[in-house]
Each structure stands twice: as structure tokens, then as C-alpha cells.
Amino acid sequence: MAIDVTALRAHFPSLDHGLAFFDGPGGTQTPRPVADAIAATLTGPLSNRGAVSPSELNAERAVAEFRAAYADLLHMPASGIVHGRSATQLTYDFSRHLAKGWNPGDEIVLSRLDHDSNVRPWIQAAERAGVTVRWIEIDPATTELDLDSYERALSPRTRLVAVTAASNVLGTKPPVRRIADRAHEVGALVYVDGVHYAAHHLVDVPALGADLFVCSPYKFLGPHCGVLAAAPELLGTLVPDKLLPSPDTVPERFEFGTLPYEILAGATAAVDFLAAMDPGTGVSRRERLRHSLVSLHAYELTLRRRLEEGLGSFGDRVTLHSKAQDRTPTLLMTLEDRDARDAQRNLVERGVLAPAGSFYAHEPFTALKLEDPALRVGLAPYNTAEEVDRLLDGLSAFLDTDRQVVRL
Structure with a gap:
């Protein structure tokens, strides 16, 4: 079994606005129950x-x-x-x-x-x-x-x-x-x-x-x-x-x-x-949680790989700072010669929410000599492959626009 994302998304009234939320690490959307x-x-x-x-x-x-x-x-x-x-x-x-x-x-x-x-x-x-x-x-x-x-x-x-x-x-x-x-x-x-x-x-x-x-x-x-x-x-x-x-x-x-x-x-x-996302045959709530969260991890990993593959196609225009072998589906990136806040605003115009900042992570930013702001993309249970593609398309358009401006 796997999580039925279409059925799951139906429980989130905020998704009716057509926004793609990649700001889950700062707080997820709320289901009606x-x-x-x-x-x-x-x-x-x-x-x-x-x-x-x-x-x-x-x-x-x-x-x-x-x-x-x-x-x-x-x-x-x-x-x-x-x-x-x-x-x-x-x-x-x-x-x-x-x-x-x-x-x-x-x-x-x-x-x-x-x-x-x-x-x-x-x-x-x-x-x-x-x-x-x-x-x-x-x-x-x-x-x-x-x-x-x-x-x-x-x-x-x-x-x-x-x-x-x-x-x-x-x-x-x-x-x-x-x-x-x-x-x-x-x-x-x-x-x-x-x-x-x-x-x-x-x-x-x-x-x-x-x-x-x-x-x-x-x-x-x-x-x-x-x-x-x-x-x-x-x-x-x-x-x-x-x-x-x-x-x-x-x-x-x-x-x-x-x-x-x-x-x-x-x-x-x-x-x-x-616990109800993909409960399997579990009787106890703990068993249902285990089955659901294993399915969630597999689903989010699939989306993360799709996102990473797309980011890789941008070459050195995007620097991905999330490098650990064992990590969550949360990616921190900086954009060559561009302010991440400009990217955030550009994405919002396309109905895609990916925030820019340092996110109270003072020690990691200082230790890794990262500049504030950086762009953070975090996946949540309600995200879809189509939304990942919207995000990638938005970043591509933002970066390509920058190149056209430079050529002029």
C-alpha cells in the first residue's frame, strides 16, 4: 500500500487556493479534522x-x-x-x-x-x-x-x-x-x-x-x-x-x-x-503510525529525488548545501549572483511558496559560511510531483530571466 495523496489533499482547505507549499519546515498546512x-x-x-x-x-x-x-x-x-x-x-x-x-x-x-x-x-x-x-x-x-x-x-x-x-x-x-x-x-x-x-x-x-x-x-x-x-x-x-x-x-x-x-x-x-494516512492492518495507533510514516518516508524520498535531479540540471547556477547521506526531504540552496529573496518573491507570483532566510539556524550558517538569505525547500505529505515541477519551472524561469538581463 501507499499514501493516497489525492485523498489526503482533500482534507486541506488551504490547498484549494492553488498554492504549492514548500514551507513545511516552518509549519505545515492544517487538515480539516x-x-x-x-x-x-x-x-x-x-x-x-x-x-x-x-x-x-x-x-x-x-x-x-x-x-x-x-x-x-x-x-x-x-x-x-x-x-x-x-x-x-x-x-x-x-x-x-x-x-x-x-x-x-x-x-x-x-x-x-x-x-x-x-x-x-x-x-x-x-x-x-x-x-x-x-x-x-x-x-x-x-x-x-x-x-x-x-x-x-x-x-x-x-x-x-x-x-x-x-x-x-x-x-x-x-x-x-x-x-x-x-x-x-x-x-x-x-x-x-x-x-x-x-x-x-x-x-x-x-x-x-x-x-x-x-x-x-x-x-x-x-x-x-x-x-x-x-x-x-x-x-x-x-x-x-x-x-x-x-x-x-x-x-x-x-x-x-x-x-x-x-x-x-x-x-x-x-x-x-x-496514523490514518496509510494505516495498513495495524490494530494499535502506534502500529498504524509506524505503517503510515514508513509510507510517508518512501513518498517524500521519491519527491526529493525528483527535486534534486531537477536542481542538478541547473548546473552551477544553483548550489545545493544539503549534502549529508542521511537527511530529511529539506533542501537549502543559494543561487549564483542572485538574492534568494528575489527568487522567493518570483516564485510567490507563480503560486509557489519557498521561503528565503536563515531560519534561526545561526550556528549552521556561521559554521558553513553561508550567506543570509538562502532558499529553503521542504517537502510535506501533501506535496505532489506536479508541484515539484512547478517549483523547478519557476526557478528555471527566474534564472533564465536573469541571464537575459545580463546579456542586454
């Missing part, structure tokens, strides 16, 4: 959580179903699922929680491959605690992490290693399990940014070796929020600052204020939508 779940929860009845009225029970149900859905998606216990406003907010929160146990002379290891949300919170927490920051460098020739530099960065004083499971600009997927195993050998915790990875692969947090894993449902068809997963036993060792009357149980003690029940319901619906 997700929007319906949000609306149904908001119109309730709905109250704050409780065990008496129907409206209170609706709120409790939204929370419980959210935790169960992300337990299935991430292969973790439901009591280890924490909701947050965003992955950035969760990382800032947990950098403060974890830093309470750090002391001057301790060290943390960060990655030059990462989005700034998995860099700056840790640097700022380290500065406050008097902790040294060490780095895993990027190999410019391959856009993969230099694991020799990782070995040099590790020491018995390492308390935390923070690394992405997939780069949001280059698509590079580093060997997270290998990195995690070495971190655990020196007694360090491993914090994994899975925001981009979770949009393209079935996540297995224990298999990755992550102690804490964060992702963002709006990157995989859901509403804007963040999710953190960790073993409840680990969460139980962390003591956040909190209001005195608020719950002290795990995971509620990390969720400040009233939860957005409608957003939780939408995030749950996104997981169910993913």
Missing part, C-alpha cells in the same frame, strides 16, 4: 479541569487524550508527556530546571548543526551557572557532525549534551543514538530537538537514547504548540518554580497555568490523522 477538533472542544461545553460537570470532564478528556496520543507517537509513557507553548519555550523552561543542578566547573556540549532554540537557552543557562560550553562541529564537506570534535568535547564533567535529530535547514540527521550512548558513558543527560525529525519519521525516544525529546505538532499538521517527552522518573527529579496551589505531580508540575484544551484536542487529531 484538526480544525474541527479544535472547534468542537472550544464550543464544548468546556470548563477548567474537574470531575463533576460535563464541561470539566471534557477538559480532563482533552488532556488525557493528548498525553495518550503523544505517548503513542513518541513511544513514551503518557505520564512523561509535557505540553508547552512551543519547543523554544519548553527548552528555555527545562534549561532552567536542569541548570539548578549544575555547578561551576561543569560542562555542557552543544551542536553547530542546531536551530538556535536548542543552543541559546543552554548557553544562557550555562553563563548563569558558571558552566563551560563545548561544541560538536560541522564537517563543511559533508554538512554532517564531526564526531571527532564530539569526542574532544566530552569529559567526566559533561552534564548535558544537546543535539538535533534533524537539521531544520540542511536536513542532516546525525547519529543521535551513537551520540547519546557516548554521553551516557560519561554520566551526561541527552536533550534532543526532534522538531524537524518528527515531521518525517516515526519517533522512538528510547531507541534514540534521548533523555528529553522535544517536538512541535504544527510541523506535522497540528496546531501551534510544543511537546516534551521524558521518563516520568527523570521528570520527578526536576523541581520547577511553580505556584504553591498548582499540582506538584508529574507531568502537571511543568505546565504553568490553565492548559489550552482546544489546542491539545487539535494536537491529538493531528496524530490520528498521521
Whole structure:
């Protein structure tokens, strides 16, 4: 079996506008079942959580179903699922929680491959605690992490290693399990940014070796929020600052204020939508997710190869910076003697959305000496071969127009 893309696209009202969306790494389009779940929860009845009225029970149900859905998606216990406003907010929160146990002379290891949300919170927490920051460098020739530099960065004083499971600009997927195993050998915790990875692969947090894993449902068809997963036993060792009357149980003690029940319901619906794309014969939601996401990976790989072949035909007019052997269907490119923002505007006129910028990837851009802006093309489940061809045709016309202007 395979994903029926035509049937899948029918669930996305935004696609009716005729736009081809290649901006998925910044946030995907939303299917109607997700929007319906949000609306149904908001119109309730709905109250704050409780065990008496129907409206209170609706709120409790939204929370419980959210935790169960992300337990299935991430292969973790439901009591280890924490909701947050965003992955950035969760990382800032947990950098403060974890830093309470750090002391001057301790060290943390960060990655030059990462989005700034998995860099700056840790640097700022380290500065406050008097902790040294060490780095895993990027190999410019391959856009993969230099694991020799990782070995040099590790020491018995390492308390935390923070690394992405997939780069949001280059698509590079580093060997997270290998990195995690070495971190655990020196007694360090491993914090994994899975925001981009979770949009393209079935996540297995224990298999990755992550102690804490964060992702963002709006990157995989859901509403804007963040999710953190960790073993409840680990969460139980962390003591956040909190209001005195608020719950002290795990995971509620990390969720400040009233939860957005409608957003939780939408995030749950996104997981169910993913599981239904190509569920196979799976009985459990986890089994349906596995089958669907294997099919999604195969489909996106086909589109990526079509896109790469087309880009290759442009010769040296397009430089593709996504070079890693193992990577997601996200491509970063620069155009010879052209501003990527001009390309973005030109493509928009053709109904093709491919954004230009540096995408909060300060460390990769600096390490690889990339100029801002670059053009990023990211594939999502609703993209088609015809849309890939539209993108290529648009780039070709843009580059050819430039050549005609130069000749004149």
C-alpha cells in the first residue's frame, strides 16, 4: 500500500487556493479534522479541569487524550508527556530546571548543526551557572557532525549534551543514538530537538537514547504548540518554580497555568490523522503510525529525488548545501549572483511558496559560511510531483530571466 495523496489533499482547505507549499519546515498546512477538533472542544461545553460537570470532564478528556496520543507517537509513557507553548519555550523552561543542578566547573556540549532554540537557552543557562560550553562541529564537506570534535568535547564533567535529530535547514540527521550512548558513558543527560525529525519519521525516544525529546505538532499538521517527552522518573527529579496551589505531580508540575484544551484536542487529531494516512492492518495507533510514516518516508524520498535531479540540471547556477547521506526531504540552496529573496518573491507570483532566510539556524550558517538569505525547500505529505515541477519551472524561469538581463 501507499499514501493516497489525492485523498489526503482533500482534507486541506488551504490547498484549494492553488498554492504549492514548500514551507513545511516552518509549519505545515492544517487538515480539516484538526480544525474541527479544535472547534468542537472550544464550543464544548468546556470548563477548567474537574470531575463533576460535563464541561470539566471534557477538559480532563482533552488532556488525557493528548498525553495518550503523544505517548503513542513518541513511544513514551503518557505520564512523561509535557505540553508547552512551543519547543523554544519548553527548552528555555527545562534549561532552567536542569541548570539548578549544575555547578561551576561543569560542562555542557552543544551542536553547530542546531536551530538556535536548542543552543541559546543552554548557553544562557550555562553563563548563569558558571558552566563551560563545548561544541560538536560541522564537517563543511559533508554538512554532517564531526564526531571527532564530539569526542574532544566530552569529559567526566559533561552534564548535558544537546543535539538535533534533524537539521531544520540542511536536513542532516546525525547519529543521535551513537551520540547519546557516548554521553551516557560519561554520566551526561541527552536533550534532543526532534522538531524537524518528527515531521518525517516515526519517533522512538528510547531507541534514540534521548533523555528529553522535544517536538512541535504544527510541523506535522497540528496546531501551534510544543511537546516534551521524558521518563516520568527523570521528570520527578526536576523541581520547577511553580505556584504553591498548582499540582506538584508529574507531568502537571511543568505546565504553568490553565492548559489550552482546544489546542491539545487539535494536537491529538493531528496524530490520528498521521496514523490514518496509510494505516495498513495495524490494530494499535502506534502500529498504524509506524505503517503510515514508513509510507510517508518512501513518498517524500521519491519527491526529493525528483527535486534534486531537477536542481542538478541547473548546473552551477544553483548550489545545493544539503549534502549529508542521511537527511530529511529539506533542501537549502543559494543561487549564483542572485538574492534568494528575489527568487522567493518570483516564485510567490507563480503560486509557489519557498521561503528565503536563515531560519534561526545561526550556528549552521556561521559554521558553513553561508550567506543570509538562502532558499529553503521542504517537502510535506501533501506535496505532489506536479508541484515539484512547478517549483523547478519557476526557478528555471527566474534564472533564465536573469541571464537575459545580463546579456542586454
